[in-house]
Every structure is written in structure tokens, then in C-alpha cells.
Amino acid sequence: MLELRIAGRDFGQPVLGEVFTTIAPGDRICLLGPSGIGKTTLLNVIAGLDRSIPDDAVIGRDRLRVGYLFQEHRLLPWRTLNANLRLVGATEQEAENLLSQVGLSGYGHYLPDQLSLGMARRAALARCLAVKPDLLLLDEPFASLDPVMAGGLKKLIAGILDAHPEMAMICVTHDGGDAEILANRLWYLDGKPARLQWDDAVGEAGLIDGLLGRLRNLDLACPP
Ligand SMILES: Nc1ncnc2c1ncn2[C@@H]1O[C@H](COP(=O)(O)OP(=O)(O)OP(=O)(O)O)[C@@H](O)[C@H]1O
Incomplete structure (x- = not known):
């Protein structure tokens, strides 16, 4: 559905390094990584909003409808x-x-x-x-919401994904627990410049715990 061949992105100093991966219909990806590492930058590149990135860095986007939930509502x-x-x-x-x-x-x-x-x-x-949308991009959709609001929105998004099995999603979050509800795949972005350090499927019970344990060991913003 989508192939990423991103050579990198810098803003005076390098932010994103090479990102090479593919996204298939039905992929539900939670994108985690330290604050300021380049998660929004990556979403913008995937969405085609970053005009400094050549179009052939994201192969297949011209055939897709993309819905992008920004951090601000932008209505x-x-x-x-x-x-x-x-x-x-x-x-x-x-x-x-x-x-x-x-x-x-x-x-x-x-x-x-x-x-x-x-x-x-x-x-x-x-x-x-x-x-x-064929691809839904969510940039920290639960940020700044109280736990009840955030829980309601999480349920709502999970229901939308269930109703649209072919829709792919990438959700930026600082809460590894969101992946348990929403994701079948985890991306972890880190490094200078940042690369996908992990690109793991979250298929089986237990695997997610292992991944979250690894995240905790790296001292990220994950639930205790
Ligand atoms: N338009 C821009 N001009 C200059 N620097 C930028 C621009 N956009 C992003 N950056 C820089 O790129 C880096 C990555 O920013 P980005 O917003 O992608 O991080 P993030 O991982 O989404 O952060 P957070 O988790 O805090 O939202 C930051 O150092 C930021 O200052």
C-alpha cells in the first residue's frame, strides 16, 4: 500500500535519518519515541506535507486518501x-x-x-x-485530555478501526499502553538522526508486554 524510502530530513541539523519500511492495509502502528525525536516530522513526510521531501520517498501515496488528525484541531x-x-x-x-x-x-x-x-x-x-481515508494519521490524539475523555476517544478510534479493517493507521503516542488497545505493530523512533529502531508486529499476547518492558528499561514515558 505504501513504501517509505525516506533518505532523511534535517532542519539545519539532522532530525530524521533513513526510514525504509512498508505499510499494508490494516496495519495499526503505534509510533513511540522520545520527545522531540522526529515523530511529527515523520508523519508530515508520510502525509506529503513536507515539500522538501521528494515525492518518490513515499511510494503509493498518490493512490491513497489520507486523514490526518493534527495535535491541534485545525478546523x-x-x-x-x-x-x-x-x-x-x-x-x-x-x-x-x-x-x-x-x-x-x-x-x-x-x-x-x-x-x-x-x-x-x-x-x-x-x-x-x-x-x-485509506490511511489515518493520528498525532498524539489523547494528549491533554483527562483520563475519561482519553479513554472514550481510544474506544471510539478502536471501534472505527474495527469497522474499517482495510484502513491503516499510524498513531503517535507517548503511552505504550495505547498500543495494547490500538496497534498490531510498533514503531520506535530514536537516535540522532532518528531511525526506526524497532518495527515489530504486535500479534500475540505477551509480545506487547515484552516490548513495553523494553521501552520501560529505556526509561521512556510509559505507564509504570
Ligand atoms: N519546521 C521546523 N523548523 C525547524 N525545526 C523543526 C521544524 N519542525 C520540527 N523541527 C525540529 O525537529 C525535531 C523533531 O520535531 P518533532 O516535532 O518531529 O518531534 P516529536 O518527536 O514529534 O516531538 P514531541 O513528541 O515532543 O511532539 C525537533 O528538534 C524540532 O525542533
């Missing part, structure tokens, strides 16, 4: 939620259905700034889904 603040969704191609009915799917039934006429952080993030998720 147009002067448009209602319905209008934000219609802007990316949803019909009136689809916009209503999507809002209902993310628990925002009846909020279509609200402006983004009238929503709480958690609601705005769910509205942004609805906009991602409106493009019927």
Missing part, C-alpha cells in the same frame, strides 16, 4: 462543524452521520471555538473520516 474557526465537514466533501447527511459517529450529534451548527478540547478533537476526527 476553520469561522465555519460550523457541518460546514467544515462539507468543505472536505461530506454531504449534509454524511456530516450529520459523522458527527453522530464521534458523539457530537446535534453540534453541527456549533463553531469549533464553542467546543471543549475533547469535543474539538472528535470533530477533527470526523473531518478525517469524511475523506474516507
